[in-house]
Amino acid sequence: MKKPMRMREIVVLRVVSRVLMPYIMLFGLYVQFHGDFGPGGGFQAGVIFSAALILYGIIFGLDAVQRVFTPFAVELCMALGLLLYAGTGLVSFYKNMNYLDYDVFGSHGQHYGILLIEGGVGITVASTVLMIFYAFAGRWRVSQ
Amino acid sequence: MPFPTEVFLFLVLIATGFMVARATNLFAAAMLTGVFSLTSACLFTVMDAVDVAFTEAAVGGGFSTVLFLGALALTSRTEKKQPAKLYPFIIVLLTGIALIIGMINLKPYGDHNAPIHNHVTEKIKQKEWAAVKRSTRPDRQTATATPHDKAVGLPNIVTSILGSYRGYDTLGETGVIFTAGVGVMLLLMGRRRDDEEPGGAGSSEAPSHDQEPAPDELEPSGIANEPTAADVQTDEEPLS
Incomplete structure (x- = not known):
């Protein structure tokens, strides 16, 4: 505390976080698409995926993350995921079926439908978690 | 054990x-x-x-x-x-x-006679297992599917229930998460947006009951501990 040291100057943190980050993101995608067969799903995958970015943001600073995932794009994704979910339900109206009836998508319709809505959940959760982190981390800079 | x-x-x-x-x-x-x-x-x-x-x-x-x-x-x-x-x-x-x-009225932990194991869950479980068996082992065709036992057919029943049986609930949950994110943004990020985009749409929400801020002064002076835009730009350290 006496001598403030930036986290990106600590070699262990810098190297380990850089090495771990792609694997955390890969694991997030695995949880996302393996949710049909094992534990997991869009919600968990979204949190894990954004955890990688939050780790990066904590160590390398908010600007480094926001260069890749700009706040505007994250805002957009928040709404996009929810719209993807709600829009999946609208497709079934074309064939006079109930809202969110995945049988519109053919014989394996349930699989495709769940894949789509889990994608929507994942996008919304990941971007919302990232956005909350942005909101908090933006305040840290203010409080020096 | x-x-x-x-x-x-x-x-x-x-x-x-x-x-x-x-x-x-x-x-x-x-x-x-x-x-x-x-x-x-x-x-x-x-x-x-x-x-x-x-x-x-x-x-x-x-x-x-x-x-x-x-x-x-x-x-x-x-x-x-x-x-x-x-x-x-x-x-x-x-x-x-x-x-x-x-x-006190709950059944003991792990009791198979608990209501949760005996109503809809059991029916859904049987139906889903039959569907998974049909799809993964087509050679062992024990029973052909009838329209009556139409199932989702995913090996992970939790995903089936969350995504299909309870699709509306999950849609609502996603909406709740979205709303929570929007709420946090409104609470924490509103003023920052003013800093970065002078003259933006959000500048009208600055509290101006007691005094009118000058056009070049973006921060309302009534709030202590709020730095100017210059402080925000220079100080980059995420965790002090």
Whole structure:
């Protein structure tokens, strides 16, 4: 505390976080698409995926993350995921079926439908978690 | 022998809870809440609720701890000494007693006769298992599918129930998450947007009841501890 040291100057943190980050993101995608067969799903995958970015943001600073995932794009994704979910339900109206009836998508319709809505959940959760982190981390800079 | 494991985890959970309540060092308290979440994630895994454990570990152990640390960066590291009060203790005690009274009528843990195992869940489980067997082992065609036992057919029943049987609920949950994110943005990011985009749409929300801010002065002067735009640009350190 006496001598403030930036986290990106600590070699262990810098190297380990850089090495771990792609694997955390890969694991997030695995949880996302393996949710049909094992534990997991869009919600968990979204949190894990954004955890990688939050780790990066904590160590390398908010600007480094926001260069890749700009706040505007994250805002957009928040709404996009929810719209993807709600829009999946609208497709079934074309064939006079109930809202969110995945049988519109053919014989394996349930699989495709769940894949789509889990994608929507994942996008919304990941971007919302990232956005909350942005909101908090933006305040840290203010409080020096 | 699953029983001692659960008792052990419960004891760790209770001990961690007491330590969180007793800790005056807020950094330690934030870390202990992470320990609490991870312990409950272990407990959920032991209880075969892997999906719940997954969520608890990711959100409770990871993200909440980061948020606690973020809040901690805004305040001091130690809690102010406060005299022990009787009134909150009585409320906590009454709540605990109410919870224990509510628990009395529950079936014991792991009881197969519990209502949760005997109503819709059992029917859905049978239907889904039949569908999974049909799709994974087409050679062992024991029974052909009829329109009556139409099923989702995913090996993970939790995903089937969340995505298809309870699709509306999950849509609502996603909406709740979206709304929470929008709420946090409104609370924490509104003024920052003014800083970065002078003359933007949000500039009208600056509180101007007592005095009218000058056009070049973007920050309302009534709020202390709010730096100017220059401070925000230069100071980059995320965690001091």
